[in-house]
Amino acid sequence: xxxxxxxxxxxxxxxxxxxxxxxxxxxxEKEYRDQLIxxxxxxxxxxxxxxxxxxxxxxxxMVDATMLMVPFLPEMREIHLRRIxxxxxEALDIGAQQGCTIASLGGFTSIILQGQEHRVxxxxxxxxxxxxxxxxxxxxxxxxxxxxxxxxDLAQSTMAIVGASGDIGSGCVGYFxxxxxxxxxxxxxxxxxxxxxxxxxxxxxxxxxxxxxxHEAIQGADMIIFATSAYQELFNLSDFAPRTIVCxxxxxxxxxxxxxxxxxxxxxxxxxxxxxxxxxxxxxxxLPATNLFYACQVEGFLIALDPTLPCSxxxxxxxxxxxxLFLSRIAPGSPxxxxxxxxxxxxTGEELRNYALRWANGIK
Numbered sequence: 001x002x003x004x005x006x007x008x009x010x011x012x013x014x015x016x017x018x019x020x021x022x023x024x025x026x027x028x029e030k031e032y033r034d035q036l037i038x039x040x041x042x043x044x045x046x047x048x049x050x051x052x053x054x055x056x057x058x059x060x061x062m063v064d065a066t067m068l069m070v071p072f073l074p075e076m077r078e079i080h081l082r083r084i085x086x087x088x089x090e091a092l093d094i095g096a097q098q099g100c101t102i103a104s105l106g107g108f109t110s111i112i113l114q115g116q117e118h119r120v121x122x123x124x125x126x127x128x129x130x131x132x133x134x135x136x137x138x139x140x141x142x143x144x145x146x147x148x149x150x151x152x153d154l155a156q157s158t159m160a161i162v163g164a165s166g167d168i169g170s171g172c173v174g175y176f177x178x179x180x181x182x183x184x185x186x187x188x189x190x191x192x193x194x195x196x197x198x199x200x201x202x203x204x205x206x207x208x209x210x211x212x213x214x215h216e217a218i219q220g221a222d223m224i225i226f227a228t229s230a231y232q233e234l235f236n237l238s239d240f241a242p243r244t245i246v247c248x249x250x251x252x253x254x255x256x257x258x259x260x261x262x263x264x265x266x267x268x269x270x271x272x273x274x275x276x277x278x279x280x281x282x283x284x285x286x287l288p289a290t291n292l293f294y295a296c297q298v299e300g301f302l303i304a305l306d307p308t309l310p311c312s313x314x315x316x317x318x319x320x321x322x323x324x325l326f327l328s329r330i331a332p333g334s335p336x337x338x339x340x341x342x343x344x345x346x347x348t349g350e351e352l353r354n355y356a357l358r359w360a361n362g363i364k
Contacts, residue, residue: 005304006064008095008126009297010088011106012072042083044071046091048098055277055301057335063304066098067281070109084112092124102127102311104300107251110312111229117313129303129311131296133318135271136171137326138295139225139249142270142338146245149352150266150359152222158182159206160221162214163228165192168249171318172225173197177204184209186217196316215239223247225270226254240265243359251294257343263358268340268347271295276335288346292339302329302336 049067056062068091072084088109095103103126105113110130113120121128147154157180163169164185177183177200187193190212197208211217214234218224224240226248234254240246242264248255249270257267272287273295280290287293303309310322330336340347 005102005307006066006098006100007300007304008092008098008100008103009065009067009106009300010070010091010095010103010109011068011294011297012070012109038073041071041073046070046087046094048094049283050281051098052277052279056305057276061305063301064099065301065304066095066100067279068095072108081112084108085116088113089120089124092120092126092128096124096126100126102129102300102304102307104129104131104297106131106294106296108229110296114314127303127311128313129300130167130313131294131299132167132171132312133310133322134299134302134312134326134330135249135295136168136175136227136318137323138273138330138338139168139172139227139247139270140175140323141327141330142268142340143223143225143245143247145338146247146266146268146340146352147223150245150356152243152245154179154223156181157222158184158220160184160186160218160224162186162217162224162226162234162254163230163250165189165196166227166229167312167315167318169225169227170196170199170316171323172227174200174318174320175323177206177208180206180223182207182209184211184217184219184221186211186214188212199316226250228254230254237262237265237267240267261342261345263355266355268342272339272341273298273330274337274339275301286344288341288344292341292346298336299326302326 047069049069052065054062055065070087070091072087092103105128117128159176159180161169161172164173165187173185173196183206185193185197193210197210223245228250233256236256244265246255246267247270253269255267271294272292274291275293275298278290279293303311309325330338
């Protein structure tokens with residue numbers, strides 16, 4: 001009988017504020033300046049945050065997990081890329097020593113290792129996944145669900161995808177190109193954006209427009225997906241027109257969500273799933289509850305349960321076939337489902353129904 005799989009959840013804080021919250025737990029009597037936090041974290045080696053046992057789905061197999069911290073912050077713009085790569089590899093080495101057979105690379109760790117996956121996987125004898133396919137599937141499922149709840153006809157809608165040339169963004173383009181009426185795509189590099197558009201034009205029922213300016217791209221959009229690797233906020237809630245659905249799946253978020261929700265538009269943090277177990281890491285994961293987890297990490301868990309599922313690597317490899325495999329794992333009635341959260345707030349079913357009533361009655 002083959003040995004049981006064990007997954008390593010590899011990640012880093014999405015922002016300096018998230019890490020500051022962790023520091024307050026460790027040293028509540030101290031307040032650290034940003035530059036000191038960055039320097040301390042730069043000097044810190046990867047470490048085990050927590051071990052988890054018997055994670056699984058009801059009446060199904062179980063796996064164990066190790067959560068590993070890569071001491072890196074998006075604000076560390078002065079640190080050499082080679083050093084960050086070394087830290088990620090050190091974390092993977094710890095995971096392999098702990099018996100992990102697969103590692104989910106969260107946040108910027110997968111971006112930094114892009115193109116090196118074969119070398120790193122062979123070196124540390126551990127399978128790697130960016131988790132991007134399940135993240136894209138979670139965005140897709142949640143956008144379809146919230147559109148249905150709020151009465152938005154996807155087939156007649158204009159959808160903007162910011163970060164459309166990236167792995168997750170291009171996967172969403174490939175899925176929605178024959179489901180929305182219009183696509184407005186933006187990315188910093190126009191050449192890569194054109195390649196994405198050309199890849200799907202033959203099957204696209206939607207008209208496709210390309211933009212290098214994100215603010216221009218979202219104009220007139222009914223539904224907007226953010227899937228960038230930007231390390232700062234790009235928009236405020238006030239930037240969006242009434243009756244707009246905004247899914248921000250970037251980490252850190254591209255949309256500033258620290259104000260009260262707007263009743264005339266709906267914004268949520270995409271790529272978050274409810275799971276049938278607790279992930280109580282003892283640190284701030286920037287989630288509303290311990291039974292919620294990021295899709296990029298849950299992908300590693302699902303592959304540990306079923307090693308026949310494909311790992312996510314590289315850019316532009318998220319096919320419809322791969323999406324369908326993971327969409328089936330988070331379909332209605334499944335124990336793992338997309339949720340709608342804005343910061344530390346989790347929207348309840350009643351709140352979503354109230355949104356639908358307001359929109360149906362034309363309240364803005």
